[in-house]
Every structure is written in C-alpha cells, then in structure tokens.
Amino acid sequence: MIKKNDEKISFITAVGANGEGIVKEEGCVIFLPFAFLGEKVRYKVLKVKKNIAFGKVLEVLVPAEERVKPVCPLFQKCGGCQLQHIKYTEQLKMKRKTVADCFHKIAGIDPEVQPTVRADNPYAYRNKLQIPVADRDGETVIGFYAENTHRVIRTDKCPIHPDWAEKIIAVFNEYIKEFHIKGYREDTNEGDLRHIVVRAVNEQFIVTMVCLKENIAGTDFLYDRLKDLFGKVTLYLNVNDARTNVIFGKTFRLIGGESTYVASMGKIRYEFGVQSFLQVNAEMSEKMYKKVVELAAPDEDSVVIDAFSGAGLMTAMLAQKAKKAYGVEIVPEAVKCADSLARFNNLSDKMENICGKCEDVLPALIPTLKREFGKVTLVFDPPRKGVEANVLSAASEAGVDKIVYVSCNPATLARDVGLLVGSLKEVDGAIVKSENFTPLFTLQYVRPFDFFPQTRHVESVVLLERQTAGMNT
Ligand SMILES: C[S@@+](CC[C@H](N)C(=O)[O-])C[C@H]1O[C@@H](n2cnc3c(N)ncnc32)[C@H](O)[C@@H]1O
Incomplete structure (x- = not known):
C-alpha cells in the first residue's frame, strides 16, 4: 500500500491532463508534477486518497529527451506555468492529446484531432x-x-x-x-x-x-x-x-x-476598454479567427450568430462575408466597443451587436433568424464553463446548419459537443452517455491552438455540421 511520506523510485508511464507525470504502483495512480513520460524519478508521496496519490519529484534520475531547462527562475514555485521544462514541440503534442482524451473520456467519441497550431512566440506573448x-x-x-x-x-x-x-x-x-x-x-x-x-x-x-x-x-x-x-x-x-x-x-x-x-488586427480597426474581453494572445487569436471564418464559410445567403462575442472582432470578420452577423455579449462596454468597430469598418449594416445573456437571447433569436433567412450558422466562444443547455437545445431544435465552437476548456467543449452530437444526454439534471443515438450533428473538424505556451491550457476550434437523415457518426 502506498502511504504518505513514502519515498520511491519509478518510471513515468503516462502524462496527465495538467502535464504531470503519472506512475502506477501497488494499485495506486500517483501524479507527479514536473515529471515527464519515460523519466526515471525519485519521489516522495505527499497525499493519498484511496487509490490516487499526489507526490513530489525529489530527483530526476534519468531525464527524458524532451526535457529542457526552464527559462524562469520561479518555475515550479509560481503557479502560472506548468510546462516550461518540456520542449515546445512536445508541449504541442501533449495539448493535442489532452483534447483527444477529453472527447474520448467525457463524450465517448474519438474524432481525428488535428495537430496543435503552434505559436511563433512561445514566450512574451501575453497582452x-x-x-x-x-x-x-x-x-x-x-x-x-x-x-x-x-x-x-x-x-x-x-x-x-x-x-x-x-x-x-x-x-x-x-x-x-x-x-x-x-x-x-x-x-x-x-x-x-x-x-x-x-x-x-x-x-x-x-x-x-x-x-x-x-x-x-x-x-x-x-x-x-x-x-x-x-x-x-x-x-x-x-x-x-x-x-x-x-x-x-x-x-x-x-x-x-x-x-x-x-x-x-489585420485590416480591422477595433476599440478596447477596461471591461471588454480581449484574447490574451494576439498572434494566435488572429490565426484562430481566420480558421473560424474558414470553417463557418459565411456567404451572402447566410446569417451568422457570434455568441459570446466580446468586443466584436470575430463578428466583424464573419460579417464581412455573410449576409449579416449578430453578436451576443453580456458586457455593455464590450457591446459599445463592437458598435464602434462596426462604424470604423463600415459594417454597421451587416453587423448587429446585442447586449444580453446568450441563454436569454438565443432561444428566441435562433428560430427567428432561421425562419427569416433559412441558413443560420452559429459560432460559440463561451467562458470556461461552456454553453448553457437551453442554448444547445435551441441550436438543435431550430435547425442550425453549422456550429463552429471555440473553447478554452476541452472538458466543457467535449461535454457540449457530446450533447450536440447526441453521445451525451441529460437525465434528471445529470449528463450521461447515450448508447444508441441518432446524431443530430456530426463533428467534422477539431483543431487545438496554442494560445498559452508553457502552460497546461489549450484553446480549440471545432466544426459541427447538421446531420442529414440516415447518416451515422
Ligand atoms: C471567451 S470570451 C470570447 C470573446 C470573443 N469571442 C473574442 O474572441 O474576443 C467570452 C465572452 O463571453 C461573454 N459572456 C460571458 N457569459 C456570457 C453570457 N451568459 N452571455 C453572453 N456573453 C457572455 C464574456 O463577457 C466574454 O466577452
């Protein structure tokens, strides 16, 4: 039995979602931050909870090839970064795996996850x-x-x-x-x-x-x-x-x-204030917005709803190609910035910025636009907790054609995609796996973006398309 304060020597056989090394010993899974796959480490057990334990590496006896010297002297003390000790190319692979694991474990689906889009600047990127x-x-x-x-x-x-x-x-x-x-x-x-x-x-x-x-x-x-x-x-x-x-x-x-x-950003002029959300990594958000527009593929016949739209940058990029784009955002200052942006870029006729909660606005807006325009694409970019269930059901019921979902939390992304695809369902307030389901949407594309190099965090963009009758995932 593994006990608190035990000191042991083991090989790391897996890596966890937070970048920590994992050892399996005596029926116990032990999480060791700052250790990497294949390494031989001496460690101390700090805490045991049933068959899960948490420990601290005392010495790396055989380092992995992927190990590098961290740049920051506070690494391992400060909680900001978790991956500075790992080669950047390997960090990208880890994030791709994290996203794939979330889909598998949470939603019971195994989409092909594209390689993580790398950052040109893995340091000095935060704005x-x-x-x-x-x-x-x-x-x-x-x-x-x-x-x-x-x-x-x-x-x-x-x-x-x-x-x-x-x-x-x-x-x-x-x-x-x-x-x-x-x-x-x-x-x-x-x-x-x-x-x-x-x-x-x-x-x-x-x-x-x-x-x-x-x-x-x-x-x-x-x-x-x-x-x-x-x-x-x-x-x-x-x-x-x-x-x-x-x-x-x-x-x-x-x-x-x-x-x-x-x-x-590119040719778009935008306004920002103290309270409106802006992505923290400008280089990566530009790359990500381009991908969103490519996947949403708006044209003169379609309208797009950009749900959780912040200061309106992505709404504007979608509006440039669509018949019209609607942004929905809770923070009034951000909506004011989005209105200024529409004026600066001559998009006032093609861009409507609505101030409100998505869960209040979208259940009525989606079916109204669907009736009026026929072709409706939804873009979601919610905070970490994901999208409210009533918004997901409104998207399913109203017959939205396409959903591009941007997420900074692969766990809630997998949950929401599972609900949209049908591999998950809600029963008495709990989300459970659904064995036999007729998919409403199919998950066509999954791409992680490295917005947060050196940290465990990862952004993802996925595309869901409405399933035509008779097809299966
Ligand atoms: C991850 S940010 C995305 C912003 C924008 N898409 C961008 O790229 O800058 C999420 C945004 O959702 C807004 N928000 C949070 N909860 C909301 C809700 N219930 N309804 C509408 N907007 C919400 C936040 O204020 C924030 O601007």
Whole structure:
C-alpha cells in the first residue's frame, strides 16, 4: 500500500491532463508534477486518497529527451506555468492529446484531432497582466500565486509577458514604497491594493489598480510615472472590497488617460476598454479567427450568430462575408466597443451587436433568424464553463446548419459537443452517455491552438455540421 511520506523510485508511464507525470504502483495512480513520460524519478508521496496519490519529484534520475531547462527562475514555485521544462514541440503534442482524451473520456467519441497550431512566440506573448498584491508579514509583495494556493510569490518579471510587464511592476514597487501602500490581507480583508491588471495592445496600455477603497494616496504620481514610460496609457482605480476571487468590483474611477483605445488586427480597426474581453494572445487569436471564418464559410445567403462575442472582432470578420452577423455579449462596454468597430469598418449594416445573456437571447433569436433567412450558422466562444443547455437545445431544435465552437476548456467543449452530437444526454439534471443515438450533428473538424505556451491550457476550434437523415457518426 502506498502511504504518505513514502519515498520511491519509478518510471513515468503516462502524462496527465495538467502535464504531470503519472506512475502506477501497488494499485495506486500517483501524479507527479514536473515529471515527464519515460523519466526515471525519485519521489516522495505527499497525499493519498484511496487509490490516487499526489507526490513530489525529489530527483530526476534519468531525464527524458524532451526535457529542457526552464527559462524562469520561479518555475515550479509560481503557479502560472506548468510546462516550461518540456520542449515546445512536445508541449504541442501533449495539448493535442489532452483534447483527444477529453472527447474520448467525457463524450465517448474519438474524432481525428488535428495537430496543435503552434505559436511563433512561445514566450512574451501575453497582452494581459493580472497580478495580485499581498501583505506578507507587513511587507507589500507583487507576485503570482503559488500553484493551487493564494500565497503570493514576489515576481519582478515574467517571461510569458513582454518587457512592459517588468517595467510596470517596477513602477508599482516604486509607488508602493513612496506612498506606503499596503498589500491585501485575505484573512482580514484589509489593505490598500489587491490586484494590478494591465491590457496592452499596439503600444497602448490600460492599467487598473484594484483597491479596497476609492481614495488611495499617490494615484496622480503613479499615473505620471506610467505616462512618462509608455505615452499612451490609462490608469483606472477599481474598487473591490468583497471577499471574493472575482478580480474587479463594480466601480471604476478614471485617474488619467483615454477611457478606450483603438487598435487594429489585420485590416480591422477595433476599440478596447477596461471591461471588454480581449484574447490574451494576439498572434494566435488572429490565426484562430481566420480558421473560424474558414470553417463557418459565411456567404451572402447566410446569417451568422457570434455568441459570446466580446468586443466584436470575430463578428466583424464573419460579417464581412455573410449576409449579416449578430453578436451576443453580456458586457455593455464590450457591446459599445463592437458598435464602434462596426462604424470604423463600415459594417454597421451587416453587423448587429446585442447586449444580453446568450441563454436569454438565443432561444428566441435562433428560430427567428432561421425562419427569416433559412441558413443560420452559429459560432460559440463561451467562458470556461461552456454553453448553457437551453442554448444547445435551441441550436438543435431550430435547425442550425453549422456550429463552429471555440473553447478554452476541452472538458466543457467535449461535454457540449457530446450533447450536440447526441453521445451525451441529460437525465434528471445529470449528463450521461447515450448508447444508441441518432446524431443530430456530426463533428467534422477539431483543431487545438496554442494560445498559452508553457502552460497546461489549450484553446480549440471545432466544426459541427447538421446531420442529414440516415447518416451515422
Ligand atoms: C471567451 S470570451 C470570447 C470573446 C470573443 N469571442 C473574442 O474572441 O474576443 C467570452 C465572452 O463571453 C461573454 N459572456 C460571458 N457569459 C456570457 C453570457 N451568459 N452571455 C453572453 N456573453 C457572455 C464574456 O463577457 C466574454 O466577452
């Protein structure tokens, strides 16, 4: 029997969904972060739960060929990256397997998964920095959380962010020192500053300091320092005094700069603000949007609904080719940005941006457009939790012709695809496998995109097409 604190030597025989090595020993599956397939490791068992255990590698006795030296000195301490010790080409293969495994295990289907689209820049790719500020024994510390904890590890720079991140952290450290700003204490819900959030596009920066109260010392000093460094920069103060993991509170106060900026992707000019969603990897989102348009293949006879449309970039690319594209998005600021985008690009007649929840809007919108226009394509790009069941059934019942589903969570993607294809069904609120089913949609294409190199995360794009009568998956 495997027990806590056992020390053992074994070979890694599999890799888990989070990139961790897996050992099977004495009837127990042991997960070992930062170990790779084929490696011989000495490890210590930290936790045992029935026949599953979690351990820590003490020494890599025989390293895998795919092992490389991590770039970041904080790797394995900070929870941001999980795969820096693995060659980039191998990371791509792992992500392809993760997606295939989710379809197999969750939806009971085995589509051909295309090779992962690689990032040209596997480092310095993030255009968004989101970093906590904590009080550690009276000292204010800016840094990332250690894996699975809220313990902040001091960080001055991070290789998956461009150089600007290091400069902004340095300015905040100077400001904290100058004005004796206190970091956040989760245990007492006290402090001045709890998060710094930065969005950078085309050399324009929106910086938000998330504070416990609205009035905090030195904000003009901070804005001036940021402006000296970056030129086009906006500083917001967001107030969040709730005990919560949600980063932003409701109130934003503009300290200095423009409230939104205009940027461009290819030939499309778009607006972005502090609250509207933008993909974190511009290079990969451009590649992914092109693939979505190719798969949706809109033409002058078809309308497209871009569900979960953010600031409207993808809606615009679809609208350029379709009879009309409808974006549906919950955040009002994002919808305003999408309206500006439509004007900038002369798409106001071809693009309609609806502010609302997809689960409220789509069950009526899909059948209405289907009746009016005949050919309707749906594009989904939901948050990690996936698409609500009533939206999936509306898509099935109204006779949508095609669905392109973009997802940052292969598990909820597999679940939703299973429900659309019919390999899964809902029984009394639970999702179960369905043995004999007549497929409504067939899964035609699955392609992972590496939006998040060095981390376990993966984006995917899939195409589902309505099944014609009599065909089987
Ligand atoms: C993953 S993002 C995709 C955004 C956009 N497609 C893009 O590429 O920038 C998901 C978007 O869904 C929005 N959202 C979240 N829940 C929603 C809901 N229930 N109904 C409509 N939009 C929602 C979020 O505000 C966010 O903009």
